Amino acid sequence: MDLFNYFRSTSSYRVRLALALKQLEYQYVPVNLLKGEQGQADFLALNPQGRVPALRIDSGELLVQSPAIIEYLEEVYPQPALLPQDPVLRARARGVAALIGCDVHPLHNVSVLNQLRGSGFNEEQVNAWIAHWISQGLAAVEKLIGDEGYCFGEEPGLADIYLIAQLYAADRFNISLADYPRIRRVAALAEEHPAFIQAHPARQPDTP
Numbered sequence: 001m002d003l004f005n006y007f008r009s010t011s012s013y014r015v016r017l018a019l020a021l022k023q024l025e026y027q028y029v030p031v032n033l034l035k036g037e038q039g040q041a042d043f044l045a046l047n048p049q050g051r052v053p054a055l056r057i058d059s060g061e062l063l064v065q066s067p068a069i070i071e072y073l074e075e076v077y078p079q080p081a082l083l084p085q086d087p088v089l090r091a092r093a094r095g096v097a098a099l100i101g102c103d104v105h106p107l108h109n110v111s112v113l114n115q116l117r118g119s120g121f122n123e124e125q126v127n128a129w130i131a132h133w134i135s136q137g138l139a140a141v142e143k144l145i146g147d148e149g150y151c152f153g154e155e156p157g158l159a160d161i162y163l164i165a166q167l168y169a170a171d172r173f174n175i176s177l178a179d180y181p182r183i184r185r186v187a188a189l190a191e192e193h194p195a196f197i198q199a200h201p202a203r204q205p206d207t208p
């Protein structure tokens with residue numbers, strides 16, 4: 001498999017985490033978002049949306065959108081499972097993933113921030129915008145996850161993938177986690193986990 005991604009892209013990081021947790025091998029294909037490579041013709045021919053991640057599977061077909069890619073991986077490589085067995089816990093895990101993936105991350109994506117800048121926001125206003133949406137999302141996640149272990153159990157899964165990737169963005173934008181002890185607990189566990197260590201943005205082929 002070939003993973004088109006960028007070291008510090010939140011949604012790329014999610015897919016790297018799913019691949020690492022399932023111990024799947026892949027070729028890392030960097031797409032430099034700061035240089036605008038996502039908008040170049042060769043990449044647009046693969047993914048017309050011009051975004052990462054995209055996963056080319058062994059048949060040569062290209063999959064886009066991190067939730068769809070992670071779901072594909074879960075279906076084709078079911079072990080270790082990323083979702084709990086219990087249907088209620090599964091729904092809770094998917095709920096946290098959707099909260100982050102639909103309601104937080106899209107609001108600080110590169111193209112959204114550039115649109116704000118183009119509409120007259122200065123950098124201070126852009127940073128306040130980012131901090132507002134990330135903090136609001138994390139405050140809700142703090143109340144939705146469990147009191148021990150990872151978000152929903154002893155093993156990391158879908159919700160942890162979304163949360164840990166989002167925390168990298170939170171750190172980049174200097175968002176304090178002081179009010180979120182459960183989230184800090186999950187982050188501390190992930191820091192020691194080989195899959196999370198492997199997939200971290202600090203350790204990728206295109207990391208400066």
Ligand SMILES: N[C@@H](CCC(=O)N[C@@H](CS)C(=O)NCC(=O)O)C(=O)O
Nearest residue numbers: 009010011051052065066109110111
């Ligand atoms: N919903 C998509 C989001 C993909 C996305 O927004 N990717 C960002 C990087 S995290 C990107 O490629 N941005 C490039 C741009 O906005 O030009 C997913 O989960 O895969």
